[in-house]
Amino acid sequence: MRALRQTAKFTRNHNAKVLISRFSPASSHKPCNSSNYAEGNYARYQNITRGYVFFLYKSSSSSRPFLGCRSLCFNMGNTTNKSEHNGTFPNQDSRGSDNTGINVVNDKVAVVVSDDIFESDLEEDLVQISDNPLDSQDAEMASCDAEGKNPTSPLFKILMKAPQCSVKNILQKWIEDGNMVDRGEVLVTLLKLQKLRLYRKALQFVEWLEATKCLNFTEYDYASHLDLVAKVHGLQQAETYINKIPESFRGEIVYRTFLANCVSRLNVKKAVEVFNTIRDVGLPISTFSCDQLLLLYKRVDKKKVSDVLVMMEKESIKPSIFTYRLLIELKGNSYDINGIEQIVEKMKAEGMWPDLMIQSMVVEYYIFAGFSEKAEAALKEMEGDDIKENRDACKFVLPLYASLDKASDVERVWKVCEAKPRRGESLAAIEAWGEVGCVDKAEEVFEKTLKLGNKVSSKFYDALLRIYAKNKLLFEGEDLVKRMKENGYKIGPSTCDALVNLYVGVGEVNKADLILQKEARKNGIRPLHSSYMTFLKEYAKRGDVNNAENVHQKLRQAGFRNRMKLHELLLEAYLNARIPAYGFRERMKADNIFPNKKLAELLAAVDEFRMTQIAQSVELDDSLSYLFKTPVAVS
Template sequence: MLALRRASNPLRYHIPYSAVARASCAKSDMLWSNLKHEHWGYEINGNTVEFSVLPKTFSHGTSFSTVPSLGIRNFSLQAGAKASDNEVDDGFSDLDSPPETNTTGTLVDKEDDDRFISEQEISRDEPELYSAEVADSSLGLSDSKTQSNGEKDPRRKSLTSPLFKVVMEAPRHSITAALNKWVEEGNSLGRDEISMTLWHLRKRRFYQKALQFMEWLEANKRLNFVERDYGSHLDLVAKVHGLQKAEKYINMIPESFRGEIIYRTFLANSVSTGNVKKSEEVFNKIKDHGLPITTFSCNQLLLLYKRVDRQKIADVLMMMEKENIKPSHFTYRLLIDTKGRTNDITGMEQIVERMKAGGMEPDLATQAMIANHYIFGGLNDKAEATLKEMEGDDIKGNRNACKALLPLYAALGKAEDVGRIWKVCEADPRLDECLAAIEAWGKVGLVEDAEKVFENMLKTWKKLSSKCYNALLKVYANHKLLSKGKDLAKRMPDNGCRIGPLTWDALVKLYVEAGEVAKADSILQKAAQLNQIRPLYSSYMAILNKYAKRGDIHNAEKIFHKLKQTGYTTRMTQYRLLLEAYINAKSPAYGFRERMKADNMLPNKQVAAQLAAVDAFKKTNISELLD
């Protein structure tokens, strides 16, 4: 990384997809010239080289300041990246997964808005469909085979655990009894068996059962706990009971085992809930205890600030440079995606060059991300060049690229190329390629081809996961084929499919696109009440968006309140859509500024203009008399 220098030209700002407020940035422009990190191209806060990331003092004596707790929930966490040359993977559930991406390789933030709204919050239900490994390496399950292309060996997924079946089949209230019986019958309870059981539980997101299993192991001293085991237990406590109880559990861990793994696990869970204050506090605790500040921990801050305060990204990068913390592949992906989302294509390309100069070549997922940002920015020639680079000289010999290429060629409107790539896969298709093909054929308007892929999947695999049905449901929704969508949804229970938030999301969008927003609203509310599971953020937002366009203030307010009630942190997009409802209804929004202030939300330019518009609807004394 190079030293800072004062930028010779003012920074060029682009409107980000999530409409992040730039008021403070504009103010600083008037006070002094912006500083820019030469190496990364990110603005440094203020007019000194002091950081402003954290509330306390770092080891070099640099001061930090806090930021408002604006957070969001459920980020896609990255933890698979190496924190340093000698740092091993965390291995705690989501923390061991690669960062979630959409089918075009772009990093997906949970609850993201606009074109990046996540549809993958509940995404690891069926093991046969998901390639993301979530091995609990803290319990010795860190020997996942890796192929020469860097991907996990699919054979890893075929391993089963008899103990896992026992835990799964036991009701929650009798898991302890089932485990005691297992031991009494003389069955094996070695570390390998424990690891496999936890791996399967985490993969399916049965966190509560996994926690019960860990509690039983610890209480009955069935495992000689080391720091990684305590870290795994901590991660489950945070997921099931929240940060407060997780913090209490940390105090119960023997002091000799409260190392860097414990605190970075807690940090990642704090970031996942969007709790800025707690995340910064935990980061400082790592420093206060004299523990190493790793790339992993810095990446967590980057992930957090990418969503809540992008200006602070440069501060983290400066800290990494000052402490000689090397960026990982995921660090670069975060920065590339951040630049791409703000349509700063030049900045994105500069990050790619820095990545290559640092000895890291973009992998397929990163290339797909870059191509996706080119497409959204209207740079189709550059996108095509990137796709050709992904293909290589022989696409048949580079089949791993097909899954990403299918939807990207579709996004460019190139049906012929979609067909050409699909031919490579069609004779012996993989599930993920089929899902990508369904999406791609839908994008280019060839619904019958998407249906053909789906029917062939049924013949090949007999029983399909709900994710396969959801893929086709989304195609029907995008083409307003309500009748076909309803028929497909009715087939799901008959085929033993799990109907969960992803299916609800697809059905909601199916009805919303067909203009039946009230029915979509009803489906969502009934599903949530009957199943006691929180629907996806994007499901609520699809309905809120439609109510806003209709000027339906009552129902828009209802959805806005429901988002809060179900635990989703208030976002600027929600306020923007709610204001849109008032504007379209030509009705004043009394006390709106106060509502935003109560949620620690500062209006950005777009919302400020909306607030001015609803102010114009307020009646004056004379208008009330005349009325």
């Protein structure tokens, strides 16, 4: 654990692309009270950013991967809470007391969303934070189910058709018609509703289940209800609901669900309070809860990551695979390759072999740090003796070979999959061919995927659109978006982001802004952080201070927090406009932003314009001073 604690000894924040994947829990369980699921294997679908578990049927022949960690979601319709550290951190103090904590009242922390791992800027984190913790492709597949393209439950169909104002009445009538509520069907229905982000309807469904006592609620059921209340109504009402849960069911699962929601909103004060409550009521501290604190402090105060690791070591809490992924990400963001390798060795010593996702993370950090030979050696290890026998590795190694600009290896690996590609492999191949500049081959894979049948995820369209944007193929990009709409796809935040890059790349900045505003209003979406940053980078390059400041204001209004990169770009706009940035230091201080080396250099550079203006003003005053001299009387 000492090696892991060293992860927190750095504070530098570099832009990097971070990967998070699905994972398969080691254990499987049968769902309770389900007569319809007597045969077959059961997969435990666990969303590690939430406090509940779904039990779903998985046939023996299915190769569909388990749901796993994605990013935490924001509260739909609510503004992220502005919070500071205030309270105690769960740990022992210097006197050895078991229930006291490290005082963090006086710490000043800039509460920011860390560079989102699903966007190019590192806020663009384990939060990019995406608005949906579940995979968007799964959501679209659920949408296909709702349209009747795949078999689905009658209960889900009824809920999809029901108006939001009459969900409970329709459910009651359904029961009166002689239908039965089955636990397995209920859990499948809830999962699909959440995939489609129909949180309010899912909440009404759960409230009806609890009120009518159609099911005997367990702690997991109460935790699911709590999670939906937090999503729809916010943390305050979720906390009120906890007090309504019977005390016998108010266990660690319930509290850690609430903790995960506090973390997703970056509410440090409330998260620490909930963690201490788990300890105070005598419940065990799980690895899940510790991972949530690590995720929180990774975003708001990396120095406190070591405090969590110390506490885990003292209380003999073993790190999970997610713990190691977080620590590798932290090391990777500081380009600490030796630190990454120590963490991997620590994993192996603990009997936890790095999975393909962790191996791909390590390779990507090798590439970012310029260790190409190490990256190639690690890629060969990921492939194994025969890539054909290790097919699962294909979708991971394709984009990595592309990052190394090895088109021959991309082609070699793709040939293994080409005859009968899986969707994940096809998406990876499109992105890889685009990375190495083979637009025609990316288009070929895209068209082949569409011909396989069934509605594919919008991710495929977005991937090809980004390739067009990178290569400034405006007309091809516009045709693709038109085709996308004709095929019934809605324009989401990711597609808007690709469109912004397309138009900004060819110099159509105003058109990009108009399209973003139009699609955001039409589809009720919040643009991604990276979309705003694309505009900001362009305005900074042009020295367009007014528009750069407008983008900064839009970022604030959209709920995104200020970060170092944002202030750097604003200063670059002032620098390229050759005008002083009056009051900029005070603005940074108000935002809890402390300048790094690059920011300090930019501040010094724009200060020179202020001194130039002062010197010019003094010279002007001297040259005009004769006008204000008192005339001397002639005797």
